[in-house]
Amino acid sequence: MERMNLKGSRIVLTGGATGIGRATAIHCATLGAGVVVADINEVDGDSCVSQIKKLGGEAWFIKTDVSIESDVRNLMSESYRYLGGIDSLVTAAGIARDSMVPVEDLLEEVWDSTIDINLKGSFLAAKHAVPSMKENGRGVIVMIASGAGVTSASSTVSYGASKGGVNGLGMTLAAKLRDHGIRVNVLCPGSITTPLKLGIIERQVASLGEGARVANSDLGDPVGVAKIISFLISDDADYIRGAVFTR
Numbered sequence: 001m002e003r004m005n006l007k008g009s010r011i012v013l014t015g016g017a018t019g020i021g022r023a024t025a026i027h028c029a030t031l032g033a034g035v036v037v038a039d040i041n042e043v044d045g046d047s048c049v050s051q052i053k054k055l056g057g058e059a060w061f062i063k064t065d066v067s068i069e070s071d072v073r074n075l076m077s078e079s080y081r082y083l084g085g086i087d088s089l090v091t092a093a094g095i096a097r098d099s100m101v102p103v104e105d106l107l108e109e110v111w112d113s114t115i116d117i118n119l120k121g122s123f124l125a126a127k128h129a130v131p132s133m134k135e136n137g138r139g140v141i142v143m144i145a146s147g148a149g150v151t152s153a154s155s156t157v158s159y160g161a162s163k164g165g166v167n168g169l170g171m172t173l174a175a176k177l178r179d180h181g182i183r184v185n186v187l188c189p190g191s192i193t194t195p196l197k198l199g200i201i202e203r204q205v206a207s208l209g210e211g212a213r214v215a216n217s218d219l220g221d222p223v224g225v226a227k228i229i230s231f232l233i234s235d236d237a238d239y240i241r242g243a244v245f246t247r
Contacts, residue, residue, distance in 0.1 A: 007032030010083035015093030017044035019194030023222035029057030038064040066121030076128040086132040096159040099203040118162035138181035
């Protein structure tokens with residue numbers, strides 16, 4: 001089978017320092033894409049870029065809080081400068097802070113921060129990436145949602161709500177951007193070995209005991225999801241519409 005080629009593709013990834021975002025940045029770079037890694041986490045963001053460069057790829061890190069519009073505006077402006085344009089956007093930035101917390105005990109500040117990063121951050125990234133894509137006459141946006149809040153419940157109230165919102169945002173943008181040659185897909189990963197998921201499991205174990213760890217023992221590899229994202233970014237996925245679900 002011919003190896004997928006993303007040579008010349010210009011990709012911006014939010015939440016690219018760890019987890020699915022990091023795996024995707026590295027995988028896409030090895031396929032020839034130029035990659036901008038955006039994250040609030042400077043240490044792991046710089047590490048991701050260094051790893052890509054050691055593998056012979058092109059990458060840049062831009063510290064970004066996706067919940068702050070001026071940060072996101074700067075991210076897209078600098079990405080355009082580094083890459084010469086933006087072909088694809090992957091919104092992987094996300095948090096989950098209230099696992100196992102009953103709704104009546106959920107702090108408003110936790111709700112607000114989760115919605116701000118997971119949902120508002122996806123909106124802001126799309127808002128400021130789309131002008132470059134319209135300039136190109138084409139583009140791809142992959143928004144990371146989750147099975148939680150889309151097809152199933154979540155142990156985390158604000159996380160489930162935010163990911164349901166990301167799914168709705170993606171469907172709405174797909175319809176509105178289609179005539180501009182911009183394809184929008186929502187990706188809904190299952191249980192994947194990421195810092196976010198491992199943190200949720202530890203909180204479940206603290207509340208429910210070691211049985212929760214056993215129940216979550218069959219986690220997927222972020223690289224498997226990264227391969228799906230790289231396909232969605234490619235021209236080979238041009239006929240795919242709507243949400244895509246992974247293990």
